[in-house]
Amino acid sequence: MKLEFKIITDLVEKNTRVLDVGCGDGTLMDFLKNNKKIDVRGIEISKNNVQKCVEKGLTVIEGDAEKDLIQFPDRSFDFVILSQTLQAFLNPEIVINELLRVGKKAIVTIPNFGFWKVRLQLLIKGTMPITKTLPDEWHNTPNLHMCSIKDFFNFCNNRKIKLDKSLALHNEKTSSISNINLNIKNLSAELGIFLIEK
Amino acid sequence: MNNINDIKKIIVDKPLKLDCGKIINNFPVAYETYGSLNAKKNNAILVFHALTGDQFVSGINPITKKDGWWSYAVGPEKAIDTNKYFVICANVMGGCMGSYGPSNIDPTTNKILGTNFPVITINDMVNAQYNLLDFFKIDQLFCVTGGSMGGMQVLQFVSNFPDKTKIAIPIACTASHSAQNIAFNELGRQSIMADANWVNGNYSNEKLNPDKGLSVARMAAHITYLSKNGLQEKFGRKLQERDDLKFSFDADFQIESYLRYQGSVFVDRFDANSYLYITRAMDYFDLIKQHHGNLSKAFAQSKTKFFVISFTSDWLYPTSENKDIVIALNAIGADVGFVEIESDKGHDSFLLNVPVFLDTLKNYINTSYLNN
Numbered sequence: 001m002k003l004e005f006k007i008i009t010d011l012v013e014k015n016t017r018v019l020d021v022g023c024g025d026g027t028l029m030d031f032l033k034n035n036k037k038i039d040v041r042g043i044e045i046s047k048n049n050v051q052k053c054v055e056k057g058l059t060v061i062e063g064d065a066e067k068d069l070i071q072f073p074d075r076s077f078d079f080v081i082l083s084q085t086l087q088a089f090l091n092p093e094i095v096i097n098e099l100l101r102v103g104k105k106a107i108v109t110i111p112n113f114g115f116w117k118v119r120l121q122l123l124i125k126g127t128m129p130i131t132k133t134l135p136d137e138w139h140n141t142p143n144l145h146m147c148s149i150k151d152f153f154n155f156c157n158n159r160k161i162k163l164d165k166s167l168a169l170h171n172e173k174t175s176s177i178s179n180i181n182l183n184i185k186n187l188s189a190e191l192g193i194f195l196i197e198k
Numbered sequence: 199m200n201n202i203n204d205i206k207k208i209i210v211d212k213p214l215k216l217d218c219g220k221i222i223n224n225f226p227v228a229y230e231t232y233g234s235l236n237a238k239k240n241n242a243i244l245v246f247h248a249l250t251g252d253q254f255v256s257g258i259n260p261i262t263k264k265d266g267w268w269s270y271a272v273g274p275e276k277a278i279d280t281n282k283y284f285v286i287c288a289n290v291m292g293g294c295m296g297s298y299g300p301s302n303i304d305p306t307t308n309k310i311l312g313t314n315f316p317v318i319t320i321n322d323m324v325n326a327q328y329n330l331l332d333f334f335k336i337d338q339l340f341c342v343t344g345g346s347m348g349g350m351q352v353l354q355f356v357s358n359f360p361d362k363t364k365i366a367i368p369i370a371c372t373a374s375h376s377a378q379n380i381a382f383n384e385l386g387r388q389s390i391m392a393d394a395n396w397v398n399g400n401y402s403n404e405k406l407n408p409d410k411g412l413s414v415a416r417m418a419a420h421i422t423y424l425s426k427n428g429l430q431e432k433f434g435r436k437l438q439e440r441d442d443l444k445f446s447f448d449a450d451f452q453i454e455s456y457l458r459y460q461g462s463v464f465v466d467r468f469d470a471n472s473y474l475y476i477t478r479a480m481d482y483f484d485l486i487k488q489h490h491g492n493l494s495k496a497f498a499q500s501k502t503k504f505f506v507i508s509f510t511s512d513w514l515y516p517t518s519e520n521k522d523i524v525i526a527l528n529a530i531g532a533d534v535g536f537v538e539i540e541s542d543k544g545h546d547s548f549l550l551n552v553p554v555f556l557d558t559l560k561n562y563i564n565t566s567y568l569n570n
Binding site: 050072076 | 503505521524525528529531533534535536537538539540554557558561562565566568569
């Protein structure tokens with residue numbers, strides 16, 4: 001399993017209720033369920049992925065996080081997870097608000113558009129960057145609202161969203177992000193992982 | 199077995215109060231089973247049939263000699279694997295395959311009940327079938343499932359008996375019958391009642407049958423079970439065994455001939471009064487109203503795991519109505535999964551060979567049984 005999922009799993013406490021928003025084929029849910037006795041639910045937009053989740057015996061709802069989170073009551077989950085999907089929503093701010101309404105805490109991961117390789121591609125080649133975490137071309141990417149670690153960090157601070165944990169991931173290594181090293185991490189990390197609460 | 203009198207049935211001696219207020223006694227519930235009940239009695243699946251179904255889910259129906267109505271889904275190694283599970287299906291109250299219905303004989307007059315049969319509801323049907331659990335001494339079912347009106351019974355079952363099933367799979371259904379669906383049912387009923395041979399429901403006693411009315415009812419309903427695209431693809435404007443239009447009202451088009459055929463075979467196996475009563479029961483179904491406007495309350499006492507399935511081209515019980523059930527369940531933190539299956543076969547998709555649907559059903563049931 002990819003390191004990102006291992007880090008997310010470490011952030012989630014045992015015996016809790018978790019909602020995985022955009023749960024894909026259920027890899028993370030499966031791991032959470034079997035290793036941390038977590039009562040885990042998923043929302044997934046792709047029919048194909050929903051069926052893969054059902055094969056694994058996971059509880060998944062086919063749906064669109066932007067429309068369907070509304071059905072969950074306030075604070076009905078201990079953690080809500082959003083892995084590398086925030087940038088694909090029409091309105092990421094509404095989604096973040098919904099995550100923090102439905103969950104007591106949320107774990108959000110973002111592909112970092114401030115990563116040096118991303119910046120360099122645009123600067124040198126003058127084309128939209130293509131990297132491991134951003135594999136699509138400009139015309140077929142699902143991403144609508146790319147942001148950097150710094151953007152997300154500032155976004156939370158401006159909205160009084162508490163950043164319980166901010167982690168930078170690069171080359172299979174994680175490190176903490178703080179106000180002091182923010183500019184460096186924004187340059188050196190491929191992925192940002194944030195544990196947030198309102 | 200090829201006689202309706204050979205059908206398996208239990209006679210329920212506990213009085214049952216119907217929603218209409220009438221109390222019934224010693225009424226029959228006809229049923230069929232497939233597979234065998236294990237020693238722990240934890241592998242029983244109660245299947246509820248739809249409007250025109252019966253208890254003969256799988257294999258050859260001994261009365262009609264046709265395949266059971268859910269043969270694609272139920273049988274050895276199928277989605278509902280009868281090598282593994284004990285499948286029970288009862289003929290609904292109001293039906294015409296051995297359960298208490300309008301074609302029963304009234305012992306006080308020795309005549310067929312006809313419209314003296316009480317108006318029944320989905321709730322009454324479910325309460326009648328519940329007696330099968332006592333009969334088989336099953337404390338808790340593993341699963342209840344069914345499509346269309348069968349799905350409505352699934353919802354009503356969990357609402358009435360919150361701890362009597364581990365999992366529930368309502369398919370292509372609704373928690374509250376829509377105006378459009380009531381309208382289509384009314385069209386069918388009016389068609390039957392407009393047939394002079396219906397004679398106020400007394401046709402059997404007068405050795406008549408409202409074939410024309412019932413077959414038109416079936417034709418109209420059949421259109422609602424299919425999708426526009428499905429019809430267009432299958433029939434288009436193809437002509438029926440002719441090279442050109444005949445400038446008459448014969449069945450020029452294949453779709454006309456197909457519908458006429460569907461109507462004509464239906465009258466051989468279905469009772470017109472049953473059609474009236476069962477469609478009425480569907481129209482009266484409103485689980486939301488039963489719970490004073492809050493569907494979540496229907497399931498609040500239950501720990502049952504739900505899996506809701508809808509179909510993209512089903513416009514009779516559209517995805518939105520199936521999703522309302524999911525929303526109500528999520529509102530109380532119930533364990534509920536949901537998938538909308540891609541299919542151009544309309545509402546009938548759940549009865550047909552739709553591999554993605556059958557695989558999903560199979561996977562859900564089997565993985566739930568593992569965690570049982």
